[in-house]
Amino acid sequence: APYILDANFLACSKSHIENACDKLSLLHFVDFLHGLDARLLEPWHIELFLKKLKMPVWRFTFDSLKHEAVLKNTLAMLKEYGVKIEERVIIYCLYGFKDTPKDAYERAKLVISLGAHPYGMRFQPLDALSKDSHIPAGWDANSLAQFGEFCNKPTLAWLYRNLKNR
Numbered sequence: 001a002p003y004i005l006d007a008n009f010l011a012c013s014k015s016h017i018e019n020a021c022d023k024l025s026l027l028h029f030v031d032f033l034h035g036l037d038a039r040l041l042e043p044w045h046i047e048l049f050l051k052k053l054k055m056p057v058w059r060f061t062f063d064s065l066k067h068e069a070v071l072k073n074t075l076a077m078l079k080e081y082g083v084k085i086e087e088r089v090i091i092y093c094l095y096g097f098k099d100t101p102k103d104a105y106e107r108a109k110l111v112i113s114l115g116a117h118p119y120g121m122r123f124q125p126l127d128a129l130s131k132d133s134h135i136p137a138g139w140d141a142n143s144l145a146q147f148g149e150f151c152n153k154p155t156l157a158w159l160y161r162n163l164k165n166r
Contacts, residue, residue, distance in 0.1 A: 072114065
């Protein structure tokens with residue numbers, strides 16, 4: 001399958017990443033569906049991925065405003081290598097985990113201002129008995145749903161429009 005479900009891929013050794021990319025280059029496309037850790041992204045990763053992989057979308061995580069500089073640096077690096085942020089980048093924004101609706105919207109709006117597409121990832125505790133049953137402090141069911149719609153409806157519409165033509 002062309003979906004890579006390893007959020008820690010960039011933490012691997014250079015030789016492992018190079019070997020994996022050699023194998024993945026045989027696929028018609030590769031999608032790091034769980035998102036890459038922007039804190040670990042280096043220029044050689046971008047060079048390798050652009051050379052070896054057909055990546056219609058670059059996905060990263062942005063779980064806290066304390067990582068704003070990292071996000072900006074990552075997007076700047078991608079631009080330097082010719083990646084069109086507005087056409088190719090989704091940023092996962094965790095929400096409902098040690099944040100408030102104001103914090104979450106601030107992150108999502110920052111992502112939009114940088115030209116990327118936010119995708120809200122609602123926090124689910126490991127011991128939750130059913131999906132979306134957890135209501136964190138500072139949130140209510142309505143604010144959780146509204147934030148998810150704010151991020152996800154436009155991003156999913158954009159993703160569908162762009163990927164169906166590739």
